[in-house]
Amino acid sequence: MKTVQRRHGESTPDDASPDAPAAFVARKQREIALLDGCLSHSLALPPVGTLAHVLEQKLKIAAALRAERSLESWAITETARPEVQTWQTGAYRFTYGYQRADLNVQGPPIYAALAEKTRVLTEETLYTTSGMSAIAAFVTGLLAVRGRVEWRMPRDGYGETRELLERFPGRIRIVASPRGRAATPDTTRVLMVDSAAQSGVFARLAQSSRDVALLVVDTTCYDQASGRIRRIVRWAQRRNVPVVMLRSHAKLDCLGIEFGRMGSIVLAWHRDDTAAWMHDLVAEVRNAIRLIGAAPIPAHFPPFVGTDEYRACTAARTASMMRNVRRMQRTLRATPLGAALTPYQHGLYFTLSPRGTLRIRDTRRAVNALAEALAAEGLPVRHAGSFGFDFVAVEWFPDPVTHRNVIRVAPGDIPPSVALRVADGLVRWFARQGHGEAEPPADDQELAAP
Numbered sequence: 001m002k003t004v005q006r007r008h009g010e011s012t013p014d015d016a017s018p019d020a021p022a023a024f025v026a027r028k029q030r031e032i033a034l035l036d037g038c039l040s041h042s043l044a045l046p047p048v049g050t051l052a053h054v055l056e057q058k059l060k061i062a063a064a065l066r067a068e069r070s071l072e073s074w075a076i077t078e079t080a081r082p083e084v085q086t087w088q089t090g091a092y093r094f095t096y097g098y099q100r101a102d103l104n105v106q107g108p109p110i111y112a113a114l115a116e117k118t119r120v121l122t123e124e125t126l127y128t129t130s131g132m133s134a135i136a137a138f139v140t141g142l143l144a145v146r147g148r149v150e151w152r153m154p155r156d157g158y159g160e161t162r163e164l165l166e167r168f169p170g171r172i173r174i175v176a177s178p179r180g181r182a183a184t185p186d187t188t189r190v191l192m193v194d195s196a197a198q199s200g201v202f203a204r205l206a207q208s209s210r211d212v213a214l215l216v217v218d219t220t221c222y223d224q225a226s227g228r229i230r231r232i233v234r235w236a237q238r239r240n241v242p243v244v245m246l247r248s249h250a251k252l253d254c255l256g257i258e259f260g261r262m263g264s265i266v267l268a269w270h271r272d273d274t275a276a277w278m279h280d281l282v283a284e285v286r287n288a289i290r291l292i293g294a295a296p297i298p299a300h301f302p303p304f305v306g307t308d309e310y311r312a313c314t315a316a317r318t319a320s321m322m323r324n325v326r327r328m329q330r331t332l333r334a335t336p337l338g339a340a341l342t343p344y345q346h347g348l349y350f351t352l353s354p355r356g357t358l359r360i361r362d363t364r365r366a367v368n369a370l371a372e373a374l375a376a377e378g379l380p381v382r383h384a385g386s387f388g389f390d391f392v393a394v395e396w397f398p399d400p401v402t403h404r405n406v407i408r409v410a411p412g413d414i415p416p417s418v419a420l421r422v423a424d425g426l427v428r429w430f431a432r433q434g435h436g437e438a439e440p441p442a443d444d445q446e447l448a449a450p
Contacts, residue, residue: 021415021417024320024415025048025049027313027316027317027320028048028054028390029047029048030309030312030313031058031255031256031313031317032045032048032054032057032058032061034255034304034307034309034310034313035058035061035062035065035255035257035304036061037304038065038090038303038304039061039064039065039068040068043060043061043064045057045060045061051380051390051391051414051415051418052380054390055380055390055391058255058256058257058390059257061257062257062258062259065259065303066259066260066299069089069299069303070299087298089298089299089301089303090301090302090303090304090305090306091107091108091303091305091306091307092105092106092107092298092301092303093105093106093107094106094298096295096298101290101295102290103127103295103296103298105125105126105127105296105301107125107301107305107306108305108306109125110125110224110245110247110264110266111219111224111225111229111233111245111266112224112225112229112230113225113229113230113232113233114233114245114266114268117233117237117268120237120270120271121237121268121269121270121271122268122269122270122271122278123266123267123268124266124267124268124282125264125265125266125267126264126265126266126267126282126285126286126289127262127263127264127265127295127296127301128262128263128264128265128289128294128295128296129261129262129263129294129295129296129297129300130248130250130261130262130263130294131218131220131246131247131248131249131250131263132160132164132248132263133263133289133292133294134246134247134248134263134264134265134294135161135164135218135246135263136164136288136292136294137265137285137288137289137292137294138216138244138246138265138285138288139164139165139168139172140284140285140288140292141281141284141285141286141287141288142188142190142214142281142284142285143168143171143172144284144287144288145277145280145281145284146188146213146277146281147171147186147187147188148170148171148172148173148186148187148188149171149172149173149187149188149189149190150172150173150175150187150188150189150190151165151172151173151174151175151190151192152175152176152177152178152189152190152191152192152208152212153165153174153175153176153192153194154176154192154194154197154199154204155176155400155401156197156198156199156400156401157192157194157196157197157218157400158194158196158197158218158220158400159398159400161192161194161218162174173187177207178191178204178205178207178208178209179207179208179209188213188214189209189211189212189213189214190212190213190214190215190216191204191205191208191212191214191215191216192215192216192217192218193205193215193216193217193218193232194217194218195217195218195219195220195221195222195228195346196218196220196221196344196346197344197345197400198342198343198344198345198400198401199345200345201228201232201345202231205232205235210239212239212241213241213242214241214242214243214244215232215235215236215241215242215243215244216243216244216246217229217232217243217244217245217246218246218247219245219246219247220246220247220248220251220252221251221252221344221346221348222252222346223252223314223315223318224252224253224311224314225311225315229245233268236268237270240270240272240275242267242268242269242270242275242278243267243268243269244265244266244267244268245264245265245266245267245268246263246264246265247263247264247266248261248262248263249262249263249264249302250262250386251386251387251388252314252318252348252388253302253305253314254302254388255304255310255313255314255317256317256388256389256390256412256413258386259300259302260297260299260300260301260302261300262296262300262301262302263296265285267281267282267285317413318348320413321347321348321388321410321411321412321413322347322348323416324411324412324413324414324416324419325343325347325348325349325350325411326347327416327419327420327423328350328409328411328419328420328422328423328426329341329343329350331420331423331424331427332352332423332426332427335427336427336430336431337352337426337427337430340352340353340354340355340430342399342406348387348388348410349387349408349409349410349411350408350409351397351399351406351407351408351409352406352407352409352426352430353399353402353404353406353407354366354406354407354430354433355433355434357404357405358405359405360396360405362405363396363405363406363407364396366407366433367383367394367395367396367407368383370394370407370426370429371383371394373425373429374392374422374425374426374429377425379392379418379421379422379425380392380412380414380418380422381394381422381425382394383395387408387410387412388410388412388413389410389412389413390412390413390414391412391414392409392410392411392412392414392419392422393408393409393410393412394407394408394409394410395407395408395410396408409426
């Protein structure tokens with residue numbers, strides 16, 4: 001399929017009407033066929049006709065896939081080993097012993113950008129139970145190898161990452177600016193790029209100091225073949241800086257179904273002596289995964305990844321979600337909600353700040369009421385804590401800059417006409433609540449953690 005380049009190197013399908021109803025239905029049929037093809041016996045589901053039909057079929061297939069994996073591995077417990085030497089799920093192969101402490105996973109490359117650099121880069125891929133366990137295991141291994149760390153990360157990055165790093169006072173010093181004085185001899189300077197941040201990532205790379213020892217990238221909000229990731233890898237390669245990619249695979253990589261929780265750590269560095277310590281880092285991260293019990297569960301590895309068909313499907317749905325975000329943001333900016341809207345550079349969701357300063361529990365109640373009201377109008381809106389679905393997910397969200405409790409809206413992969421109807425529904429609902437203007441937080445209210 002021919003593609004056209006977009007800002008930041010992203011690509012989207014180049015056809016006259018990529019989100020026309022017929023094209024949308026055809027994309028959903030491809031996704032359903034890919035999922036159904038992973039079953040030992042097809043469910044032989046009828047062609048989809050509505051968005052509700054799409055959701056229903058995907059839920060059925062996801063349940064059948066999980067049931068099959070459970071039946072196939074019913075004799076595999078935390079203490080029992082499989083009778084075969086190698087266990088397989090889709091494109092993944094596993095070998096392990098007691099409680100998966102020595103789990104070894106072989107699977108398809110996660111990032112196309114690194115697969116293109118195999119002649120000049122050494123790469124190691126480790127898997128964990130979730131995105132946060134990937135970050136925790138990596139940080140634990142890094143401290144074991146390098147001692148004290150100066151961690152330069154954006155103020156508007158993912159809040160739980162900062163919360164984790166703050167658990168190591170005296171060993172990790174968090175700095176917001178990518179610039180600064182040279183690191184002391186006993187300190188390793190880490191530069192972090194966070195795909196969940198509001199601000200752009202490339203300005204941060206351009207402003208960074210030259211004595212960066214390691215580049216850490218949270219790629220969760222980028223497609224695996226994203227042009228942004230390619231640019232980040234090129235930046236690191238030109239400067240001979242090792243790069244570590246951390247990811248939660250539950251968001252964008254499961255074709256809109258919650259198949260299972262899984263995280264990954266991909267470490268890549270030049271094949272020379274300047275990064276010899278990276279071998280020690282890989283060993284210590286492996287040890288951390290074992291010691292904190294973060295080894296992934298084989299049944300959570302999706303059997304549908306690793307093929308050209310999968311890559312085409314996931315790229316198309318990510319592009320569709322980004323287009324829906326742009327459509328809804330354009331609509332909302334022309335309304336009283338425009339002042340309450342905050343965009344994010346990844347383009348997968350945006351947030352809306354209710355008028356006044358709400359406590360966490362009040363924001364959650366408001367989100368639940370919003371989802372119920374729009375669903376009552378026949379719109380595919382649900383109160384859900386993740387994103388990347390075939391419906392609009394709304395949830396309470398802590399704004400990392402203002403520290404206010406806001407509402408996150410993730411449009412998902414839905415037809416464009418439906419996305420515009422949801423935008424109109426948001427305007428109506430907020431108007432009924434008397435919301436629509438962003439206000440500074442009050443000091444005496446319960447706010448989201450920074």
